Amino acid sequence: MSESEMGYRGSKSDILSPQPKEISVKEQRVDGSYFGFYPKLRCTLMGFERSYQVKIPSNQLNKKLFSTNTTTEAEISPWFLTGFIDAEGCFSIKIQQNVKLKTKWRVRPVFSITLHIKDLALLKSIKNNLGVGNISKSGEKAVMFAVDSIKEIPVIINHFDKYPLITQKLSDYLIFKQCFEIINQGNHLTERGLLEIIGLKSNLNLGLPVKLKEAFPAIDIKVTEVNKAEYKFKGIPNPLWVSGFTSGEGSFQVLARNRNSNELFARFSIHLHIRDLEVLKGISNFFKEKDEIKEKKVTLTEKSAQLQISKFSDINNIIIPFFNKHPILGMKSLDFIDFKKVCLILKTKDHLTSTLVYNQIIEIKSGMNLNRK
Incomplete structure (x- = not known):
């Protein structure tokens, strides 16, 4: 996948992989960005809807299997957390087919951070400090912290309303928050609400996956242009x-x-x-x-x-x-x-x-x- 096809926010994939079709999470806590004498831009990993398998028991972490060099109970300041999520966090709206629902589509908000497994301790600290979410495996070398519960998402929103993001990721957050408000009111269970969310999602991260584009070809992508235009860098808020x-x-x-x-x-x-x-x-x-x-x-x-x-x-x-x-x-x-x-x-x-x-x-x-x- 080329840079032009990928977003630039969210979690990263390794653009140096010898097999470009296989997405692997970089050791981003270990190596930071890739530089050397010929710097290369890191890409964005969103993956497919099926990649978010937080609820599957086999993907839940057995704490006894992993060890790290960092403290799992580290106190993380709110501004540190916002800075880290400006770098590594991802706000997404998952829309999957479900024939049991009136609209035939299930809508789910997901906030996530995906890191190399060596940084499991850091994810545990983030989870402990926020008090919500789950940590699961994401392939052989990565772990993902995710919050997708309607009851727990308000904790995430409260944090970022109080300690705002300052990069372009703020635009993603505002769209995510708007979608959550529709979901929280139950309007995603109506055709109108579903279409509104799909319109919003079209401007979130990588946009709509092919399957949704084919299912909803007439979606108005102008819904969130105002949100995008609102972003303006306002300075560094805290050391x-x-x-x-x-x-x-x-x-x-x-x-x-x-x-x-x-x-x-x-x-x-x-x-x-x-x-x-x-x-x-x-x-x-x-x-x-x-x-x-x-x-x-x-x-x-x-x-x-x-x-x-x-x-x-x-x-x-x-x-x-x-x-x-x-x-x-x-x-x-x-x-x-x-x-x-x-x-x-x-x-x-x-x-x-x-x-x-x-x-x-x-x-x-x-x-x-x-x-x-």
Whole structure:
């Protein structure tokens, strides 16, 4: 599936898979976005309606089967949670055929977060802090936290009404909320209500699946244009939003300047779809201190924007102290710890003259991001 066919919000799939027809969830808590010397834009995974199998007993997690390096009972601040969901959350309306219903269609609101299984502990913390939802397997290497109960969805809505999303995902949330209000009033059980929800869904995430387009060819997709136009980036609301968003979208890397020397550098980066350029500029301005970090750190391609900070004084004096004060959560926190270890060594410059010290950095680097076990 090409970028042009995919949305840019919701959970991500691995665009580097050698078999593009098989969708696999990236180790997004482990590696952040994919960068390297040739950055590639991450795609959006929504999957099919049948992929959301939270209620199936065989997909419910047996807690004894999994272990992680992070605390399952971690307290998560509300703004951290909003930032993380701006990065990794997904708001969807599932519409499935059901001959037992008057309309012949079952409508279900679903809020979900899908992560690599290594971040099961983080999902447990999110579930415990919200007090709603279920965690289930999502393939061999992923787990999904989902809330789809009519009684529990108001908890999600109350959170985001109080601690609003600030990326383009806000548009998805507003449509999701509007659909839920129709469902909560029972109007989805009428033909008119169903058609209204389908019209709203056509502007949510990836739009309507083929099956629904064929079943409802005359749906008016103009229903939610007002909602889309309402979105405007209003700034970073709280430092903990940044740490939450970075826990989802950020990347801490150690890179070589060229292959023929021992010169290494540390880089903090965030890579987003071009539609969230203003958010990226906002993050850049948020870190700006006495004009040391400027908007010129944000670079553009045709469909993506990326913030890259690699000046060592910026890393050492601004980025590391900020995340020490407002911690990263999940497996990515281990990348940040290793990142700091490397920066302490880079500060001495001993790696330029000592093969032993250089190899020490390479060993740390080899266990970061995708290579972390």
